[in-house]
Amino acid sequence: MRGNQVTGGRAARRAALALFAAAWGAASGASAQGAAGSADAVKRGEYIVRSMGCADCHTPNKMGPNGPEPDQTKWLSGHPAEMKLPPAPAPSGPWIASVAATMTAWSGPWGTSFTANLTPDKETGTGQWTEQQFVDTIRSGRHLGRGREILPPMPWPAIRNMTDADLKAIFAYLQSITPVKNRVPDPLPPPGAPAAK
Numbered sequence: 001m002r003g004n005q006v007t008g009g010r011a012a013r014r015a016a017l018a019l020f021a022a023a024w025g026a027a028s029g030a031s032a033q034g035a036a037g038s039a040d041a042v043k044r045g046e047y048i049v050r051s052m053g054c055a056d057c058h059t060p061n062k063m064g065p066n067g068p069e070p071d072q073t074k075w076l077s078g079h080p081a082e083m084k085l086p087p088a089p090a091p092s093g094p095w096i097a098s099v100a101a102t103m104t105a106w107s108g109p110w111g112t113s114f115t116a117n118l119t120p121d122k123e124t125g126t127g128q129w130t131e132q133q134f135v136d137t138i139r140s141g142r143h144l145g146r147g148r149e150i151l152p153p154m155p156w157p158a159i160r161n162m163t164d165a166d167l168k169a170i171f172a173y174l175q176s177i178t179p180v181k182n183r184v185p186d187p188l189p190p191p192g193a194p195a196a197k
C-alpha cells in the first residue's frame with residue numbers, strides 16, 4: 001500500500017515533468033519557428049496543402065497526356081468562372097452526389113457547390129482576408145467565421161482540428177502563391193428548395 005503510494009507519487013512527478021518538458025518543447029519550438037520568420041510558415045503551409053489534397057478540389061483539372069491533371073496556371077483558384085455547366089443530374093438511389101470533370105463543382109442533397117478561389121487575388125480570392133478570418137472560417141465552417149455555412153464537400157469538420165500554428169501556416173502559404181482573378185459562382189440550392197436568402 002505504502003509502496004504503491006510512493007510509486008504513485010513518483011509516477012505523478014514523472015508525468016508532471018514529462019508534461020512540463022512537452023510544454024517547454026512546444027513553446028521553444030514555436031518561438032524558434034516564429035523567430036525563423038514567415039518563410040518557414042510558408043514552407044510548412046505548402047507541405048500541409050500538398051499533403052492534404054486541397055488542390056484536388058480547389059485546382060481545376062484539365063486533360064493532359066496521361067489523363068486529368070491539375071491546371072498549374074490555375075493553382076488553387078477554384079471553380080473556373082467561365083465554365084458553364086448544365087444542371088447537375090438528380091441524385092438516384094444510393095448515388096447521392098455528382099462531380100464535374102474539373103473536380104471543382106459538386107452536387108448533392110445540399111445543392112451545387114463550387115470550390116473557392118484560395119489565391120491572394122484581392123477582389124476574387126483571399127487577398128483581403130486576415131489570418132484570423134482564415135482561422136475563424138475553418139474553425140466555424142462559416143465564410144470569414146461569421147457568414148454563410150460552408151457546404152460539402154469542403155472538409156472543414158476535419159481541418160478544424162488542426163493547430164492554430166498549422167492553420168496560420170496554410171494561410172501564409174496561400175498568401176504567397178500567384179493571385180488568379182476568378183470569381184467563383186455562388187452555390188445553387190437543391191432543385192425544389194426555397195431560394196437562398
Ligand code: HEC
Nearest residue numbers: 052053054057113114115116143144150151152153154155
Ligand atoms: C473534397 C473537396 C475539397 C477539399 C479536399 C478541400 N476543399 Fe475547400 N472547399 C471546397 C468547396 C466545395 C468549397 C465551397 C463551399 C461553399 O461554397 O459553401 C470550399 C471552400 C473553402 C473555403 C471557404 C472560402 C470562403 O469563401 O468562405 C476555404 C478557406 C477552403 N475551402 C480551404 C481549403 C483548404 C485549405 C483545403 C485543404 C486543407 C481545402 N479547402 C480542401 C471543397 C474542398
